[in-house]
Amino acid sequence: MSRREIDNVMQQLEDHDLVALGRYGSWRKRDMLKLSAEMPVFRSLDDARLVLTQAMLCPRLAVLILRGSVTLDKIPRAQHNLILEHIANLLPRSHVVCLNLGEFVNIPQPVAKKLLSGLKHSFVGNLFLEWDTQPQWKAAAKEILKANKRKWGYRMQLADEDAWKLLEKGCNAWLQPTAMGRQYALAYSDGGLAARGKQNYTGSSAPDDGTRQCKRACKSKRCRGLSKRRLRCCLCTRDESGRCHHHRR
Numbered sequence: 001m002s003r004r005e006i007d008n009v010m011q012q013l014e015d016h017d018l019v020a021l022g023r024y025g026s027w028r029k030r031d032m033l034k035l036s037a038e039m040p041v042f043r044s045l046d047d048a049r050l051v052l053t054q055a056m057l058c059p060r061l062a063v064l065i066l067r068g069s070v071t072l073d074k075i076p077r078a079q080h081n082l083i084l085e086h087i088a089n090l091l092p093r094s095h096v097v098c099l100n101l102g103e104f105v106n107i108p109q110p111v112a113k114k115l116l117s118g119l120k121h122s123f124v125g126n127l128f129l130e131w132d133t134q135p136q137w138k139a140a141a142k143e144i145l146k147a148n149k150r151k152w153g154y155r156m157q158l159a160d161e162d163a164w165k166l167l168e169k170g171c172n173a174w175l176q177p178t179a180m181g182r183q184y185a186l187a188y189s190d191g192g193l194a195a196r197g198k199q200n201y202t203g204s205s206a207p208d209d210g211t212r213q214c215k216r217a218c219k220s221k222r223c224r225g226l227s228k229r230r231l232r233c234c235l236c237t238r239d240e241s242g243r244c245h246h247h248r249r
Helices: 003-014 030-034 045-056 077-093 109-120 135-148 152-159 161-167 179-189
Strands: 063-065 098-103 126-130
Touching: 003 045, 045 063, 045 077, 063 161, 077 098, 077 109, 109 135, 126 135, 152 161, 152 179
Parallel strands: 063 098, 098 126
Antiparallel strands: none
């Protein structure tokens, strides 16, 4: 991919035009294609890090489809683990909920552990990653994914109309998004049980619904406080900590 094409993808991410980077075969309708862009075939480690950083830190991006064996084909195999490690470091600050990493060979144990740690502190509820010897890792990852599906960040993405247009069709990952999960997400995002002060779906007491006028924006860097135009806005924080009700939990 040329520098101009990479710059175009970077600009789309910066403008919050994309819900998905990388495409899945079931996304055939025109409106779905407008919400996504093809994942570049990277020619260097620096290009891969640059695009993946911008993508994973984009608050609108819900789906990232890397397909390692394809998009990283022109990068020396010895550097593939560096890209996985970079992704693991970005996961705790990302709003991606469906992550398709593709196929890899001989992932070292330290990198595999970093990926599990990153997943545990992320909103990823749908994942695909294959390599030759990984049954125990896959079982551990699936337990994390099940727990992540109860997090507010996962539910906010499923409740998003644009994100659901793509997620409803799947993203070629383990534990695909479901219609029932979407119902829970809509109940959560619309106030549902949380706004009425009852127990929310994770079993903890519900926070303030955040509908009153706010004094200042949440200071957390990964806060999904966005306006309808997808610009940064306040997510209601009157608390002296400076954090919104989600990040005070």
